[in-house]
Amino acid sequence: MSRKPFVHPYIPNSVPEVKEEMLREVGAWDAEELYAQMIPDRLRLKRPLELPRPLTAELDLRRHVEELLSKNSDCGKHLSFLGAGCWRHYVPSVCDAIASRSEFLTAYAGGAYSDLGRYQAVFEFQSLIGELLEMEVSGIPTYDWGAAAGNAVRMAARMTGRREILVPRSMSPARLSIVRNFCDSANREGRIRIELVDYDPETGMLDLDDLEEKASSETACVYLENPSYLGVIEAHGREASTIAHDNGAEVVVGVDPISLGVLAPPAEYGADIVCGEAQPLGIHMSAGGGSCGFIASRDEERYVSEYPLRLVSVTETEVEGELGFGQCRYERTSYIGRENAKDYVGTTVGLWAIVSAVYMSLMGPRGMRELGEHIIRKAHYAAERLGEIEGVVISFPTFFKEFVVDLGGSGKTVGEVNGALLCEGIFGGKDLSSEFPELGQSALYCVTETHSLANIERLVASLGEVLAR
Amino acid sequence: MRGMREYRAPYWNEPIILELGSEGERGVMVPKLEEGIAGAVSDAWEYVPEAVRRRRPPGLPELSQAQVLRHFLRLSQQTLGMELGNDIGVGTCTMKYSPKVNEELAALLQDVHPLQDEETLQGVLEVIYRFGHVFLREVSGMDAFTFQPPGGSAAAYTNALIIRKYHEVNGELDRRNEIITTIFSHPCDAACPSTAGFRLVTLYPDPETGLPDTEALKEAVSEHTAGMFITNPEDTGIFNPEIDEWTRIVHEAGGLCSYDQANANALLGVTRAREAEFDLCFFNLHKTFSSPHGSSGPGCGAVGVTEELEEFLPVPVLVQEDGRYRLDYDRPHSIGRVRDFLGNVPVVLRSYAWAMSMGPEGLRETAEVSMINNQYLERRLLAIRGVSKPYNVERRVDQIRYSLETLRRETGVGTNDVANRMVDYGVQSYFKSHHPWIVPEPFTPEPCETYSREDVDHWADVLERVIEEAYADPELVKTAPHRSSGHRIKSEPLDDPEKWAMTWRAYKRKRGLK
Numbered sequence: 001m002s003r004k005p006f007v008h009p010y011i012p013n014s015v016p017e018v019k020e021e022m023l024r025e026v027g028a029w030d031a032e033e034l035y036a037q038m039i040p041d042r043l044r045l046k047r048p049l050e051l052p053r054p055l056t057a058e059l060d061l062r063r064h065v066e067e068l069l070s071k072n073s074d075c076g077k078h079l080s081f082l083g084a085g086c087w088r089h090y091v092p093s094v095c096d097a098i099a100s101r102s103e104f105l106t107a108y109a110g111g112a113y114s115d116l117g118r119y120q121a122v123f124e125f126q127s128l129i130g131e132l133l134e135m136e137v138s139g140i141p142t143y144d145w146g147a148a149a150g151n152a153v154r155m156a157a158r159m160t161g162r163r164e165i166l167v168p169r170s171m172s173p174a175r176l177s178i179v180r181n182f183c184d185s186a187n188r189e190g191r192i193r194i195e196l197v198d199y200d201p202e203t204g205m206l207d208l209d210d211l212e213e214k215a216s217s218e219t220a221c222v223y224l225e226n227p228s229y230l231g232v233i234e235a236h237g238r239e240a241s242t243i244a245h246d247n248g249a250e251v252v253v254g255v256d257p258i259s260l261g262v263l264a265p266p267a268e269y270g271a272d273i274v275c276g277e278a279q280p281l282g283i284h285m286s287a288g289g290g291s292c293g294f295i296a297s298r299d300e301e302r303y304v305s306e307y308p309l310r311l312v313s314v315t316e317t318e319v320e321g322e323l324g325f326g327q328c329r330y331e332r333t334s335y336i337g338r339e340n341a342k343d344y345v346g347t348t349v350g351l352w353a354i355v356s357a358v359y360m361s362l363m364g365p366r367g368m369r370e371l372g373e374h375i376i377r378k379a380h381y382a383a384e385r386l387g388e389i390e391g392v393v394i395s396f397p398t399f400f401k402e403f404v405v406d407l408g409g410s411g412k413t414v415g416e417v418n419g420a421l422l423c424e425g426i427f428g429g430k431d432l433s434s435e436f437p438e439l440g441q442s443a444l445y446c447v448t449e450t451h452s453l454a455n456i457e458r459l460v461a462s463l464g465e466v467l468a469r
Numbered sequence: 470m471r472g473m474r475e476y477r478a479p480y481w482n483e484p485i486i487l488e489l490g491s492e493g494e495r496g497v498m499v500p501k502l503e504e505g506i507a508g509a510v511s512d513a514w515e516y517v518p519e520a521v522r523r524r525r526p527p528g529l530p531e532l533s534q535a536q537v538l539r540h541f542l543r544l545s546q547q548t549l550g551m552e553l554g555n556d557i558g559v560g561t562c563t564m565k566y567s568p569k570v571n572e573e574l575a576a577l578l579q580d581v582h583p584l585q586d587e588e589t590l591q592g593v594l595e596v597i598y599r600f601g602h603v604f605l606r607e608v609s610g611m612d613a614f615t616f617q618p619p620g621g622s623a624a625a626y627t628n629a630l631i632i633r634k635y636h637e638v639n640g641e642l643d644r645r646n647e648i649i650t651t652i653f654s655h656p657c658d659a660a661c662p663s664t665a666g667f668r669l670v671t672l673y674p675d676p677e678t679g680l681p682d683t684e685a686l687k688e689a690v691s692e693h694t695a696g697m698f699i700t701n702p703e704d705t706g707i708f709n710p711e712i713d714e715w716t717r718i719v720h721e722a723g724g725l726c727s728y729d730q731a732n733a734n735a736l737l738g739v740t741r742a743r744e745a746e747f748d749l750c751f752f753n754l755h756k757t758f759s760s761p762h763g764s765s766g767p768g769c770g771a772v773g774v775t776e777e778l779e780e781f782l783p784v785p786v787l788v789q790e791d792g793r794y795r796l797d798y799d800r801p802h803s804i805g806r807v808r809d810f811l812g813n814v815p816v817v818l819r820s821y822a823w824a825m826s827m828g829p830e831g832l833r834e835t836a837e838v839s840m841i842n843n844q845y846l847e848r849r850l851l852a853i854r855g856v857s858k859p860y861n862v863e864r865r866v867d868q869i870r871y872s873l874e875t876l877r878r879e880t881g882v883g884t885n886d887v888a889n890r891m892v893d894y895g896v897q898s899y900f901k902s903h904h905p906w907i908v909p910e911p912f913t914p915e916p917c918e919t920y921s922r923e924d925v926d927h928w929a930d931v932l933e934r935v936i937e938e939a940y941a942d943p944e945l946v947k948t949a950p951h952r953s954s955g956h957r958i959k960s961e962p963l964d965d966p967e968k969w970a971m972t973w974r975a976y977k978r979k980r981g982l983k
């Protein structure tokens with residue numbers, strides 16, 4: 001295939017003279033001649049790819065992509081009350097400054113000497129999330145809350161040798177779907193059954209009677225969330241843990257760590273393994289690209305040996321007073337264990353571990369507490385104001401930053417209401433009507449420190465007006 | 470050329486952040502609640518049930534802003550990212566340049582929420598659609614793509630779930646519970662199907678050619694075969710010329726074939742999954758398609774399937790109707806989800822931008838130059854004493870698994886030592902091999918297209934220098950690194966429950982520190 005020279009700024013050896021010289025050095029006239037020595041004729045593509053013409057000039061490329069993206073709106077242009085697993089929190093500038101450092105942005109899998117700083121930053125992530133959770137073990141985070149929960153319940157299943165888990169019916173259906181995939185198995189004996197535990201229709205919290213009834217000597221773990229997908233603060237963690245432990249089961253708790261300035265660390269009410277979503281800790285939403293799932297546990301060998309994640313441990317070096325880092329029990333991971341490993345691991349979200357470490361360092365204990373207080377009060381203010389609107393009921397009274405708004409009394413569907421709000425430049429809360437039919441026409445609203453009083457009043461006015469139409 | 474470049478890594482001996490700061494320092498302030506809110510609501514603690522109130526503040530550090538910034542900047546300086554070093558050694562990872570303009574374009578998505586009304590997502594949905602429907606379909610020959618899997622292993626796992634669902638829907642899952650792979654395929658090709666509950670059958674290479682044995686495959690397939698997970702070229706850089714025979718054998722037994730194309734860099738526009746008759750494939754967008762590796766993610770494993778398997782893709786599936794883009798959740802046979810929302814959308818955007826800057830000529834040029842760089846580096850490396858290229862297949866595609874067994878035998882210096890010593894020259898510690906080490910004392914460089922001839926020569930020069938040192942003064946190499954950011958670690962605590970420490974609080978407890 002003879003082609004015109006194509007010099008590209010990302011390909012230094014595309015310069016025809018250089019390419020020619022290198023070809024001569026390796027004893028070939030052209031690339032096709034070499035490929036023909038590797039790949040049989042019948043498998044080689046004998047035509048150019050049919051693709052759009054290249055935009056080799058950066059300016060042209062920028063214009064093209066900016067024009068495409070200009071068809072979007074976002075939560076800066078619109079006023080948004082969306083959450084449901086991806087939340088808009090303020091990202092301090094230092095987080096972005098570190099996230100864009102060439103060294104961290106473009107490192108990958110280098111060694112513990114050449115990437116010492118990356119190892120230390122990840123160790124600090126583990127240490128800081130450990131402080132928030134009051135737990136002694138964590139690892140390099142995984143993709144998102146769902147994957148973390150999936151890994152965590154499988155850890156519990158292996159530890160107990162049991163094949164059933166109890167999860168709250170109020171769990172995010174998307175997250176539950178991820179966990180279902182982790183629990184299903186091509187091997188019938190390997191399947192982990194998932195039992196849904198009801199929630200109290202008044203409070204949204206776990207129905208302890210139902211939990212008591214379903215927990216048994218088959219139960220590998222009881223999984224609960226705090227705050228739950230529906231925003232509810234689960235007040236009965238202690239009771240749920242006792243039920244689980246009485247049945248010889250592990251307790252796995254999923255958390256939104258931004259709540260931990262005001263909410264107790266789950267270990268205090270009995271959690272053995274904690275997982276959750278670190279995106280609120282200094283990571284932009286990025287259309288869902290900011291997810292970062294973490295796992296933590298007590299420092300006991302029986303937990304550590306079941307982690308699928310890479311675990312960075314601090315150690316000493318040959319120089320007195322100097323610290324270094326390495327991988328703990330690396331043979332657990334699929335990089336060494338292949339099919340005998342604990343689940344699988346791979347490229348996950350290393351950069352987000354570093355960024356959230358920066359966030360937790362900036363916030364400190366006071367920042368986390370003040371932010372928690374700020375958010376919970378503001379969310380309750382918004383809920384109270386919305387509850388004053390004719391036809392609106394706030395379903396569950398105990399919540400952190402998200403709350404269920406029942407619009408059923410208005411006679412309108414969430415879809416209709418959100419459509420009308422959109423025309424006013426507002427993204428209403430997530431429509432729950434198909435995910436939780438029992439909640440009727442309800443939406444999940446999210447309020448954080450990024451909302452101002454004026455934003456909330458604007459929502460109240462618009463919603464009131466839309467519902468009155 | 471003025472001879473070998475001298476390098477000295479920044480050495481900060483930076484404390485752990487939990488050792489820094491003083492009580493009361495603040496890195497950022499939280500805004501005060503506006504009076505209209507503060508005056509109207511109760512104290513925060515009124516809203517938190519007694520049983521779950523935080524009693525002790527978390528033991529996070531207290532530092533002012535400049536001190537936090539400085540700490541993490543120092544850590545970044547002690548990290549040899551691709552943009553600073555020379556990552557040719559990090560084979561199987563395709564450490565190519567990630568264009569800066571794409572970072573700025575990806576930042577345009579920062580404030581997008583994935584659950585926004587579709588009408589307000591049309592731009593980003595169009596980018597995803599174009600990249601899958603226009604680019605990757607043509608590059609692979611597959612019929613449909615999903616970008617939900619957030620990494621390469623996650624993509625292999627997704628493929629395992631699709632294969633599981635396919636056999637389940639066909640009522641054959643109870644019988645079809647075996648996956649075949651090769652030892653030179655990535656470990657995730659074994660681990661991911663295993664996580665999905667399959668039994669693994671692993672084929673080993675012919676000691677002469679390095680190629681997995683077709684006869685062994687014929688013996689391995691049976692009515693239990695659910696599928697095959699394989700890379701091609703494998704880690705050795707050897708392209709299996711009988712790959713279409715392999716897929717035929719597996720198909721004939723009733724299995725599906727999944728092509729691990731995590732790094733397909735030297736094959737763009739050269740050969741495709743379609744012509745080799747694969748049913749599924751995946752590309753790592755953080756490798757071949759230039760999205761930055763991000764200290765190990767976020768990434769994306771773009772999964773492509775044939776029309777027959779499209780119904781099993783994770784939801785939501787992006788569809789185009791009359792020029793509008795819509796997310797379709799109504800897919801009865803879908804495997805459900807492997808990742809919340811739409812996956813790592815900014816990674817897809819960067820990859821799209823990169824591919825648009827390349828076009829058909831650029832993708833082919835990427836492949837050719839990567840492949841030529843590999844031949845060129847080989848010529849340099851095989852001229853170095855102590856370096857050998859196992860297996861008698863002459864031409865390798867994108868990378869080569871070399872061996873330093875001769876060096877080790879002659880000097881006692883092994884591949885771990887050489888990797889550590891190369892760091893002293895400002896070159897990233899190279900990738901040796903996945904486990905197990907079939908090739909003794911292995912290393913696996915991959916000189917992809919964004920490295921200049923000068924870069925390739927520099928990498929070879931450094932290796933040559935280190936090997937000269939190994940012959941002249943083995944101790945020098947065995948005690949390396951000497952000019953890096955740290956010194957040789959004590960590795961025994963890493964596996965000892967009494968001493969390992971994944972957090973600073975564990976370290977302090979175990980070492981009796983306050």
